[in-house]
Every structure is written in C-alpha cells, then in structure tokens.
C-alpha cells in the first residue's frame with residue numbers, strides 16, 4: 167500500500183485510510199549496494215512471481231554445483247599427498 171500524502175485524500179486519512187493499492191514493487195539487487203525498484207502491473211504479477219521462483223531454483227542449483235566441485239577439489243588434493 168502507498169500513501170499519496172495529498173491533504174484530504176480519503177484513502178490516506180490518518181488512522182482510517184489504508185492508502186492506495188495494493189501495488190507490487192520488484193526490488194532488483196544490482197550489486198555494490200545498488201537496488202532498483204520496479205513497479206509491477208497487476209496483470210504481470212503472477213508471471214514475475216513465477217520467474218522469481220525459477221531464478222531461486224537456478225541459484226540453489228548453482229550453489230549445489232559449487233559445493234560438489236569444492237568437494238571434488240578437496241578429494242583431488244588429498245590423492246596427491
């Protein structure tokens with residue numbers, strides 16, 4: 167929910183109004199503490215959420231691959247000794 171802070175707005179009235187919305191904001195981390203905030207139209211919300219889930223799955227897989235490779239590296243080092 168967002169508040170427009172316009173005087174007399176019935177949606178934003180202090181203690182009563184809930185503000186405008188709901189609206190959905192996608193926060194994208196660009197690294198080095200940079201974050202871009204992108205408003206998502208209602209009709210794209212589902213698609214964006216599915217994409218985020220796919221992104222999370224990929225990131226988890228890459229992390230697992232990294233861990234397996236680390237174990238393989240340790241094993242190869244052990245065998246050299």
Ligand SMILES: [Zn+2]
Pocket residue numbers: 169170171172175176177178185186
């Ligand atoms: Zn308002």
